[in-house]
Amino acid sequence: MIRNRRKPRRAAQRKRSHLRLLLDVLLAVLVLGVLALVVANERFGDTETIAGAARVVDGDSLEIGSHRIRLEGMDAPELAQMCTRGAAEYPCGREARAALVELAGVGMVECRADRRDRYGRLLARCTANGVDLNRAMVERGWAVAYGDYGSSERAASDAGSGLWAGEFDRPQEWRRVHGGLAEDAHDGLSGFWDWLRTMLQGRMPLDENGGNIQ
Missing domain, CATH: 1.20.5 (Single alpha-helices involved in coiled-coils or other helix-helix interfaces)
Structure with a gap:
């Protein structure tokens, strides 16, 4: 029993x-x-502010001093990417870069970032002359929403602005086909992993001019 x-x-x-x-x-x-x-x-973590003259690399990235910066929440055509307008191809990647050069101007660009992506670039929201560069690129149709700015993308699409005047592959799809850098959309979950990676790797402290302290 x-x-x-x-x-x-x-x-x-x-x-x-x-x-x-x-x-x-x-x-x-x-x-x-x-x-x-x-x-x-x-948003997580301490915010780093980097300011100075910027060199525009392409439609969604720039450099300020030694800092490599990726504009957060949006995605622009790669520099070598081609799109179509009417029956003709045109270098939309270079036009996107030209649009960001125009927006950034020759004065001070200020970027605020609290994390880095898998390639060590600061993911940042940047302004120049009072203009939100991230949002403006999407509003003008030279970038697409990539975790943010969905309403700005819809407005640009409805107006036929920039890329939306013709046909194009979304940059993440173009990168997948042509072997570009793989990037996750800058949404909440990927943002957490970027933040965690940043915390585990540690940050270089910034001096008063926004440069890395050696």
């Missing part, structure tokens, strides 16, 4: 163990979800 009583007891223990494991998994998923939402809405 004693042996027969042990079997249901063991089954109950296994059931409780499985339930505890399920609860642990659900809790982990919940924590990651909350962290992703915090990244999307509140």
Whole structure:
């Protein structure tokens, strides 16, 4: 009789163990979800501000001093990318770069960043002469939404501005086909992993002029 009583007891223990494991998994998923939402809405980490004359690399990246900066939340055609307008091809990557050069001007560009991407570039929101460069590039149709600026993209598409005046491959698709750098959209979950990578790698402290302290 004693042996027969042990079997249901063991089954109950296994059931409780499985339930505890399920609860642990659900809790982990919940924590990651909350962290992703915090990244999307509140943003993590200390903010670094870099300001100075900028050299525009392409339609979504620039350099200020030794800092490599990727404009966050948007994605512009790669420098070598071609698009079509009417029946003709045109170098939309170079036109996107020219649009950012015009917006950035020759004065001071200020960028605020709190994380880096997988390539070590600062992911930043940048302004010049009071203009939000990230948003303006999407509004003018020379970049697409990439985790942000969805309403700006829709407005540019409706107006037929920039890239939307013809046909084009989205930059992430063009990179996939032509072997460019793989990039995740700058949304909440990828933002959390970028932030975590930044925290684990550590940051170089900035001097008063925004340069790296050696």
